[in-house]
Amino acid sequence: MRPSPPPDPPALDVRSELASAVREVLAAWGVADRVEVPVEPSARPEFGDLSTPAALRCAPVLRRAPLQIAGELREGLAARHLPFVREWTVSPPGYVNCRLDDAVWAPAVIGQALALDPAVPLRPLADPAPAGRTLVEHTATNPNKAAHVGHLRNACIGDSVARILRRAGEEVEVQNYIDDTGVQVADVAVGMRHLGLEAEPGEPFDHFCSRVYVEVGRRYEAEPSLLELRARTLREVEAGGNDTARFVKDLAGRVVDRHLATMGRFGIGYDLLTWESDIIALGFWQRAFELLRYSGAIVLAAGGRHAGCWVMPAGGETGDDEDAKVLVKSDGVATYTAKDIAYQLWKFGLLGRDFHYRRWHPEDPASPATTTSGEGTLPAAGFGRAHRVINVIDARQAYPQQVVKQGLARTGHPDEAERSVHLAYEVVALSPPAAAALGVDVEDGKNIYAFSGRRGIEVRADDLLDRAMERVAGKAADPDTAARLAAGAIRYYLQKFSLNQVIAFDFDEALRVSGDSGVYLMYSHARAAGILRRVAPPTEPLRVPGLEPVERALLHALDGYRHALAEAGRGLSPSTLCTYAFGLASALTDFYEHTEAIVREPDPVRRDFRRSLVAATRATLADCLSCLGMAAPDRV
RNA sequence: GCCCCCGUAGCUCAGUGGAUAGAGCAGAGGUUUCCUAAACCUUGUGCGCAGGUUCGAUUCCUGCCGGGGGUACCA
Numbered sequence A: 001m002r003p004s005p006p007p008d009p010p011a012l013d014v015r016s017e018l019a020s021a022v023r024e025v026l027a028a029w030g031v032a033d034r035v036e037v038p039v040e041p042s043a044r045p046e047f048g049d050l051s052t053p054a055a056l057r058c059a060p061v062l063r064r065a066p067l068q069i070a071g072e073l074r075e076g077l078a079a080r081h082l083p084f085v086r087e088w089t090v091s092p093p094g095y096v097n098c099r100l101d102d103a104v105w106a107p108a109v110i111g112q113a114l115a116l117d118p119a120v121p122l123r124p125l126a127d128p129a130p131a132g133r134t135l136v137e138h139t140a141t142n143p144n145k146a147a148h149v150g151h152l153r154n155a156c157i158g159d160s161v162a163r164i165l166r167r168a169g170e171e172v173e174v175q176n177y178i179d180d181t182g183v184q185v186a187d188v189a190v191g192m193r194h195l196g197l198e199a200e201p202g203e204p205f206d207h208f209c210s211r212v213y214v215e216v217g218r219r220y221e222a223e224p225s226l227l228e229l230r231a232r233t234l235r236e237v238e239a240g241g242n243d244t245a246r247f248v249k250d251l252a253g254r255v256v257d258r259h260l261a262t263m264g265r266f267g268i269g270y271d272l273l274t275w276e277s278d279i280i281a282l283g284f285w286q287r288a289f290e291l292l293r294y295s296g297a298i299v300l301a302a303g304g305r306h307a308g309c310w311v312m313p314a315g316g317e318t319g320d321d322e323d324a325k326v327l328v329k330s331d332g333v334a335t336y337t338a339k340d341i342a343y344q345l346w347k348f349g350l351l352g353r354d355f356h357y358r359r360w361h362p363e364d365p366a367s368p369a370t371t372t373s374g375e376g377t378l379p380a381a382g383f384g385r386a387h388r389v390i391n392v393i394d395a396r397q398a399y400p401q402q403v404v405k406q407g408l409a410r411t412g413h414p415d416e417a418e419r420s421v422h423l424a425y426e427v428v429a430l431s432p433p434a435a436a437a438l439g440v441d442v443e444d445g446k447n448i449y450a451f452s453g454r455r456g457i458e459v460r461a462d463d464l465l466d467r468a469m470e471r472v473a474g475k476a477a478d479p480d481t482a483a484r485l486a487a488g489a490i491r492y493y494l495q496k497f498s499l500n501q502v503i504a505f506d507f508d509e510a511l512r513v514s515g516d517s518g519v520y521l522m523y524s525h526a527r528a529a530g531i532l533r534r535v536a537p538p539t540e541p542l543r544v545p546g547l548e549p550v551e552r553a554l555l556h557a558l559d560g561y562r563h564a565l566a567e568a569g570r571g572l573s574p575s576t577l578c579t580y581a582f583g584l585a586s587a588l589t590d591f592y593e594h595t596e597a598i599v600r601e602p603d604p605v606r607r608d609f610r611r612s613l614v615a616a617t618r619a620t621l622a623d624c625l626s627c628l629g630m631a632a633p634d635r636v
Numbered sequence B: 001g002c003c004c005c006c007g008u009a010g011c012u013c014a015g016u017g018g019a020u021a022g023a024g025c026a027g028a029g030g031u032u033u034c035c036u037a038a039a040c041c042u043u044g045u046g047c048g049c050a051g052g053u054u055c056g057a058u059u060c061c062u063g064c065c066g067g068g069g070g071u072a073c074c075a
Helices: A015-031 A054-062 A067-078 A102-116 A149-167 A183-194 A205-222 A222-237 A243-265 A276-281 A283-294 A336-347 A394-412 A414-419 A432-437 A463-474 A481-494 A519-534 A549-559 A561-570 A576-594 A603-626
Strands: A051-052 A084-091 A095-100 A133-136 A172-178 A272-275 A310-312 A326-330 A356-359 A369-372 A388-394 A420-425 A429-432 A504-505
Touching: A015 A051, A015 A054, A015 A067, A015 A095, A015 A102, A054 A067, A054 A095, A054 A183, A067 A084, A067 A095, A084 A222, A095 A102, A102 A549, A102 A603, A133 A149, A149 A172, A149 A243, A149 A388, A149 A420, A149 A429, A149 A463, A149 A481, A149 A561, A149 A576, A149 A603, A183 A205, A183 A222, A205 A222, A205 A283, A243 A272, A243 A463, A272 A276, A276 A336, A283 A310, A283 A336, A283 A394, A310 A394, A310 A420, A326 A336, A326 A394, A336 A394, A356 A414, A388 A394, A394 A414, A394 A420, A414 A420, A420 A561, A463 A481, A481 A519, A481 A576, A519 A576, A519 A603, A549 A561, A549 A576, A549 A603, A561 A603, A576 A603
Parallel strands: A133 A172, A133 A388, A172 A272, A272 A369, A388 A420, A429 A504
Antiparallel strands: A051 A095, A084 A095, A310 A326, A356 A369
C-alpha cells in the first residue's frame, strides 16, 4: 500500500492576519482609518517573531505615550486569542511583538510555499484584486543599430515589471514600440544607399548598422551637405508609398529581428510590436490632432520662436509661450512626441481608431509575435484599451513624457492621465575602467562616461552575454546551463539597482559570479534542488521539531515572499524583489552551512521537517527568479 | 536661470519617521573525511553641510555644497 501524501496544511497568511487583528483593535479605538498598520519581522530575535509599530503611529493621534498605548494594544490583541500566537510582548519605544506558535506557523509557511502555482495569483490577503488591464511598453530601441546594455536595462526592467504584475494576478499586455520613421533609422538608410558601406562576412545585420551609423555621423561632419539627404529621406519616409519608405521599413524590420533575437536570449518577449509608420499610415496622428485642436490643448503659434508651429503651451494657457512643446513643426511634420500622444490615446482606447494586425513572421510557427500593420490580415485582437499604461522610458525623456500625459489630461481624460505612468529609470553609463577599455580618454577623471551610439562608445548586449558565457563556461555543467547562468547574471546586475540610480557599468560587476550576483541566486536554487534529489520526501504529515535560529530565519524569509512581491508590484520596482531574492538565498545558505546535512539526519521528524523547509525554499526561489526573468536550474 | 535625479564603509550599492543603519566587492586571516567551496567564518567608530518640523530625522521640509541629466521645429 502506497503511503498517502501529507494533507495540505491550512492556508494562513500570518502577517496579513495579524495586521487585520491590529486593525480591528484600532477600529475599536476609532483610529483605524488614520493610522497605517505595518506588521514586519522583528528586528531582532529576542523581540519576537513579528512586530508592529502601530502604537507608535497612534501616539500623535491619541496624544498619549506610545508605550502606554502599546500596552493596551497588547491587551486587545491577547484578548482575541489568535491560534498562531503564543505570546505578546511590548518593548520600547512602543512596539508590540508576538512570538508565534511554531507548530502552527511553520507548517503554514511551508505549506504555502509548496503550494505556489504560477497559475494562481499571489498577493497578500489584504490586497485588493487589480482593476483592469495594464499595458507595459518597453524596449523601444531605435531600429537602426545593435541593442546595447542601456537598451537592455530598459527591457529587463519592463519585462520584470510585467512578470511581477502578472504574478500578482494582473492582466498585462507588453508592447515594443518601433520608431521606424525617425532620424536615426534615416541616417543608416542614407549610409547604406549613398555611402557604399558593405557588411563584413558573418557580421550580424544590426552590428553592421551600428557601424554605418557611426560612419554616417563622421561623414555629416565632413560634408554637411549630406544632411540634405537625411532631410529628403525623412520626408519620403513620412509620405510613404515610395522606394525610400520601403527601404527603411525593410531595414528597420531586419534590425527589429535582431533585437528580438537579442532580447530572446534574455527571456524577454512581447505581445505586440507597434510601428510608428503604422500610426502615420492609419491616420492616428490626424485624429489625435483633431482631438487636441478642438479641445484647445494645442495652438498654432503666431509669433516668437515657434512661429508657424502647433504647440502645447507649457502652463496650460493658450497663446504664445516660449516654453511650449512643438508638436507640429513649421514644415507640417509631426514630432515624435506628437505621434506618442496619438499612441497613448490609442493605448487607452480613446482614439476611436485601431491598427490592423498580422503575424510578424507568418512563415515561422515558432514566432507567434503579433505586429501592427497598415493592411493587416488578423482580426482586431483586442490590443490596447488599457486601464493603466506603464511606459518604461529613461529619465532623460521626463519632459516629453510629461507632455504626453498632458495630452490625455487636456483632451478630457484626466483619469487616464492619472493612470498613465512614465516609469523613469536612470541611464547606464560607463565606469572609468569600462570607458578606458573601450578606448575613451579618461584623463579628465570623471566618475562616469556616457554611452554614445553615435560615436560607437557602447557595450552591446550580445557581446556582453557572450563574454558572460565564456566566464561561466568552465564551471557550468553544459552549454545550455552556461547560457542560462550568463543571461541571469546580466539580468540581475541590470535590475538590482534602484531605478533612479545611474548604473556606472563595470565589466567585473556585471560578470560577477560570486556574492550578491545572479549566479549566486541560481546556484542556491540548484543547491536546494540537489538536496531534494538526495533525500526522500516525507510520507507523514509535517511535524515541527524545536527550531534552530537559522531555521526560524529561513521561515521568516519564506513568509516574506508575497509581501516582497506586492511591494515590488506597488513600486514597479524589480530591485525590491532582487533584494528579497538575495536575502532568501542567503538565508538558505546560512541554514545549509550551519545545520547538519539532512542526508545524515537520524531523527525522521527533523529530517522530514528540514527537507520540507528546503523544498519550500526551492519553490519560493524558483517562483521569485521567474518573476525576475531568471532561470531556476536544478543543476549548475 | 529654472526643473529632475544622486550624495550612506576604501569602492559599488541596499535600507527605514522609530528598537544596536546593512550587503557585496577590495584588503588581512581562517574553514573542505560533511546534502555542490560559484560557499562559509573572523576582521568595520559610515548617512555631504547647516537649519527646521517631530516624543523621535539618515528618512520629511528649507537653504547650501558637490556630481549627473533635462530645459530642440532630435528622440
